[in-house]
Amino acid sequence: MGSREIKGTWVVKKGFAEMLKNGVIMDVTTAEQAKIAEEAGAVAVMALERVPADIRKQGGVARMASISKIKEIMEAVSIPVMAKCRIGHIAEARILEAIGVDFIDESEVLTPADEKYHINKHEFKVPFVCGARDLGEALRRIAEGAAMIRTKGEAGTGNVVEAVRHMRQVMDEIRRLKNMPDEELVTYAKDIGAPVEIVRMVKELGRLPVVNFAAGGIATPADAALMMILGADGVFVGSGIFKSKNPPKMARAIVQAVLHYDDPDMLARISEDIGEPMSGKDIRELEVKMQERGW
Amino acid sequence: MKIGVLGIQGDIREHVMMLNNLGVNAVVVKTPKDLEDLDGLVIPGGESTTIWNLMEKKDLIEPLRRKIEKGLAVYGTCAGMIVLSKGIENYPNQKTLGVIDITVRRNAYGRQVDSFEVDLEIPVLGERSFRAVFIRAPMIVKVGKDVEVLARHGGTPVMVKQGKILVSSFHPELTEDTRIHEYFLKIVESGERI
Numbered sequence: 001m002g003s004r005e006i007k008g009t010w011v012v013k014k015g016f017a018e019m020l021k022n023g024v025i026m027d028v029t030t031a032e033q034a035k036i037a038e039e040a041g042a043v044a045v046m047a048l049e050r051v052p053a054d055i056r057k058q059g060g061v062a063r064m065a066s067i068s069k070i071k072e073i074m075e076a077v078s079i080p081v082m083a084k085c086r087i088g089h090i091a092e093a094r095i096l097e098a099i100g101v102d103f104i105d106e107s108e109v110l111t112p113a114d115e116k117y118h119i120n121k122h123e124f125k126v127p128f129v130c131g132a133r134d135l136g137e138a139l140r141r142i143a144e145g146a147a148m149i150r151t152k153g154e155a156g157t158g159n160v161v162e163a164v165r166h167m168r169q170v171m172d173e174i175r176r177l178k179n180m181p182d183e184e185l186v187t188y189a190k191d192i193g194a195p196v197e198i199v200r201m202v203k204e205l206g207r208l209p210v211v212n213f214a215a216g217g218i219a220t221p222a223d224a225a226l227m228m229i230l231g232a233d234g235v236f237v238g239s240g241i242f243k244s245k246n247p248p249k250m251a252r253a254i255v256q257a258v259l260h261y262d263d264p265d266m267l268a269r270i271s272e273d274i275g276e277p278m279s280g281k282d283i284r285e286l287e288v289k290m291q292e293r294g295w
Numbered sequence: 296m297k298i299g300v301l302g303i304q305g306d307i308r309e310h311v312m313m314l315n316n317l318g319v320n321a322v323v324v325k326t327p328k329d330l331e332d333l334d335g336l337v338i339p340g341g342e343s344t345t346i347w348n349l350m351e352k353k354d355l356i357e358p359l360r361r362k363i364e365k366g367l368a369v370y371g372t373c374a375g376m377i378v379l380s381k382g383i384e385n386y387p388n389q390k391t392l393g394v395i396d397i398t399v400r401r402n403a404y405g406r407q408v409d410s411f412e413v414d415l416e417i418p419v420l421g422e423r424s425f426r427a428v429f430i431r432a433p434m435i436v437k438v439g440k441d442v443e444v445l446a447r448h449g450g451t452p453v454m455v456k457q458g459k460i461l462v463s464s465f466h467p468e469l470t471e472d473t474r475i476h477e478y479f480l481k482i483v484e485s486g487e488r489i
Binding site (some may be wrong): 023 | 302305307340341352374397406407411412415424428429431469470
């Protein structure tokens, strides 16, 4: 009946990421947390064994979450469920695709499985999101098939400074590229290590060809609003919600802050009575910088 | 003609760009005041639970319902269709506007790995088929007697209309094909209340 359905196309993968815009994606480690996130208005949840702050504290090798954990979370909520695989870990990604996860984060928060190559994400039906610190890194990931980009920031610190640095870096490079004469594009592409076709596309669009979220260290509604002001399409919040004193309140407040980021009066109201945020860390005191994983 | 795009969450920019390409000045609607002098409104795709939740917090539900009952033309894609529907079969407690007499089933075509593109026959758009993009799409499982079915896929209605309310399970805004938005603009222009 009718013509043939074609699954897992670029339009379908990139289009799904567009549906998440102006939304908040929250890290959760239990079905109960996933429900709190859904009720607060999260557009998706990231199913994890441990939030980044705990991964950082406990050390060792961080891997894909257990399948039973991810399935438990998938059954608990109607919103999309994302999960993380290690950089370059093709098998973890295949397993996550097989159980029907909606989006895979090939993430520097986990210990990389391959120190040279990322996954060829074009070969998957499930869409991928990847972290980036600058335009070159973002475009390399897009060339590999990422349907969504996020800043790396510095996960698990409750410190927004690195996410700000990465978002400003990408936006600044896009602004410069927009005004760049065509004869400079090939050299520019070589310098930033990105395919010239995608560089040209960014120049023409004046933005990345995929959705660009903020992630890594966002801990308060004001942090979320700041990232939106800097041009993020939406926000990932990792440890910031379930490491705060009152997660349901913090979750609702961050969702509201993303919607009203350009309304200071509203932000003031949202920021009132949210309880204590997670404690933060100075980037200079960190032993492990997760953002340095991936290339 | 003034067309709004509900600017809460989802692929707002894609609808705005589609309308701009048709020479319409589209405005992003965030508050009840923004609804005041609109001729038509698009409710985009996104997460229906999030969109509803934030519409409630913005006090948009009742003003929007009143405007639609008074004859505001609306087009809902995917999550927007869920918001306009009478009810959700598999989530009976999730609230909706109930302005079009259809019942939907959320995520009925499967999870994201099952999202698909397909060519549809849509007679009101002419002979050329329409490339439809279904993303974690809702299915229309029941239609009332006043609802006109404009397109089907696998026997199931995927684009329907009741008076000046148009909905589709799929996302024309993710393609280059402007025909459904043009069709909606014709509904907007088709005069008085229904």
